[in-house]
Amino acid sequence: MTHPFQCIATVQLPGRDEYLAAACGPKVFLVNAGKGEIASEWSASSLTTATSNGNDDAAGTSERPAKKQKTSNAASHAPNIIKLTVSLSQQYIVAVTDDKVIHVFEITGHGELKALSQRCMPKRPCAIQVLPDNATIICADKFGDVYSLPLLPSDAALTQNASPGAEHVDVMKTDEATFKPSATNLTVHTERNRKALEAQMQQKNFSAKKEPLKFEHKLLLGHVSMLTDVVFATRQVDGKQRSHIITADRDEHIRISRAPPQSHVIEGYCLGHSEFVSKLCLIPGTDILVSGGGDSWLGVWDWPSFKLRRKFDIRAAVLDTIRQDAEVSGADKTDTIKKADKDVVVSGLWTAPFANAKGKQETALLVACERRPSLLIIPISRLMLKKDESMTQTRVGHSVLDVTCIGDSVVLSLDTRSAGPGRLQPMKLFQSSGNDKGAVDYERDEEMDAKLKCLTKSSTDAHADDKALDELLYGVANLRKRRGWGDDAGGTQVDPSDTKRDDNGTEAMDVEDDLTVHKP
């Protein structure tokens, strides 16, 4: 089995060679795409792993079930890279590993990766971006919060974090750390509060003090929901730049806040999704934001006015691949198609430039759906129309994990774990000359393919088994809510907010400190 590249990114220094950064398990490779050779390589090691929280005493007891143990087991392997991003200056790479650590690298003149810092966040980051100032990282986490950190920590902070394995950090909100729960039976007057206090006293860690994070950080904003994506959006108003942070959550919200130092101001919400939102994508040069998630359509928003311009239906396209799969495997079609609505799970949105018939540059939106072996290509001009649903569907044979543009090539990272070669598939986009003139066509980019061969040799493999890979690569569908626990309106059945089930939810919350999806 070959380990796919779970994240890829491009480093494009003007006047220098172009590099492709690719993460394979715990490793990052930097490939000189001009020369076609690996320039450098780095691997995360479990040494740098910090435990998820300071007090591990209760691990394995009934209070800390499965999930906790899994984290400790995972720590014995090298942590996997889950996010990879490049600063606008093309000077730095930021990687996140699944042990919640943010790694910052400098890219030196010869394409070497120089590890600068490692900072362990209190909760698992789910989206990360270096702001256009090339000095600030914003990081959204599973607990619903967005933090900013300096890209390069100050010297003082660095020395404090110097010893590997010493980063036992937990909640970073210092204001919470100063809160001492000192309620006694004297200060509690109602039965309700007395019971709550008793119950909470009985739990361990009642007054467990949180160690605040030792490095500089700011809490910018937060949702009481799992965050799934964050983008930084800037536009001109009256000749001045206005910057925003746009966040998406599992509870169908897209929130538009001002950027720091005014990130406490919420400007508005783009509401309309009826399932989780998993991805956001700004269309360059426009005020258009595209969102995707568990709905069978993409949201096309005019984000400054919070208006939904249209829902772009992708159900038919996804159904198509499902139908074809069913034909191949001989599975019962009606059954698979019935499930299809639930199967539309947008796992990736990207933009890529292409040349139109007149040689002018246009933009296309690329859409990946989780575990679907194709990529949808939609010219932005079509996305803006009211009705036209036509798009190009490339059958790439394997599910698309990540996409990056390098030169005039669009590189897809594919899950070819059992098929072997072809983990990276470079292609070129161009305007169709066929019947559907507006559509985008594609062809394989053989030249780039040859350059990237160095990366797809087996030397870039990593330890993998199917289950672990699935867990690493396909988490988006798990965001879907289980609905219909009981007929609430009727009220005669079990109220989920009022049952043992809910107690379990509360426990899980304590154990993981996360707004976790409680799997059935």
Add this chain to the structure above:
Amino acid sequence: MAGPPNKRQKRDDKQEGQMPQKKFYRQRAHANPFSDHDLTYPETPEAMNWGDHYPSYVATVPAAVPKDDPVATEDGNDYGVPRMTKQVEVADIGCGFGGLLFALAPKMPETLILGLEIRTSVTEFVQEKAKALRVQHSPESVPGGYQNVSCIRANTMKFLPNFFAKAQLSKIFLCFPDPHFKARKHKARIVSTTLNSEYAFVVRPGGRVYTITDVEDLHRWMVEHFEAHPSFERVEGEELEGDEVLKVMTTETEEGKKVERNGGTKYVAVFTRLEDPPWP
């Protein structure tokens, strides 16, 4: 388990206009604000059917959908809900059995007041009580005739912006919120730095947030967090004179009455929503 059939049966047995009995609507005290309850909530505030809750305030002339609405698609952005003559302006978050709501309603007969409560049967109790009070009292006998008060089931920590548009509210009450003593549960508190931004979003500049609790630590926590938030400022002393709802809040909630019976202290704080700063 909530609402075993006989309890439910007894709830249904009452005649129209008869007051609901609390004992048939009791429910386990704590609900987890993080789990996916089977909640119903509108996709957006425009999709909320307020007509069900305030039937007297439904506009008689139905709203016409502008034919040339640039946003309208096949799916429609016309949600088919009736247009209202008034919008909700006062929200009691975690209203419990609604004591404050029913005390406020006649004092603000021109204002729509809404309780938001996460527990199903408690919500139902408040809804039933509002209906009964409407039957028992005409607007001639009691100002507003309780037509201006209702309650919905909601997890306000997640879904406030699904119900209210920017700056829609003039007042929010947070009365005797669950204390969540445990240190690790602070994100579960109904007041936090990040959640306060959502309150600031739905409250208009000049509007007020009222808090009351008998747990001193929680009081300090709420004060610290609202004061630390750039969109809020504490209101004290003279500025509170003449704020009649403050008095009502201190005496009329169910929890407040219990605290009084037990001789406890009630800690009150009021905050005003400031204007947003100019863009930098």
